[in-house]
Amino acid sequence: MFNLLSIMIGLVALLLGIVPFLPFLAWGYWFVIPIAVVGAAIGALSSSNSGRNLNLVLILIFGLRLMLGGGLI
Template identity: 55%
Template sequence: MLNLLSILIGIVALVIVIPAQIPFLGWANWIALPLLVIGIGLGQLSFSNSGRNFCLIVGLIAVVRLSLGGGLL
């Protein structure tokens, strides 16, 4: 159950991260990162690793985009 919840949180964060790849919308990644941390925590508590790994991949995309934009843009 926690794994399914982690995947759902990851999907919501992915919906936020995808439009944040457009220039000047990078600030939306800062909204997605706390969601991803919650998803990673829930995925860690579950017996399966797929939800945690999905949230880690989405988080990596968000962090790379933030680092390329200087952390703001």
């Protein structure tokens, strides 16, 4: 159950992360990354790893995009 909830949170974070991918909107990742962190925390409570891994990949991609834009030093 926790894995399914984590995957759902990850999909919401993924959908919300599409808009900040555009130029000059990368500051939106400051709002999306905490959602993925919550999803990863819930996924860590599950016996399966797919939800946690999805959220960790999203955190990595969004954080990298934020660093490339100069928003994370």
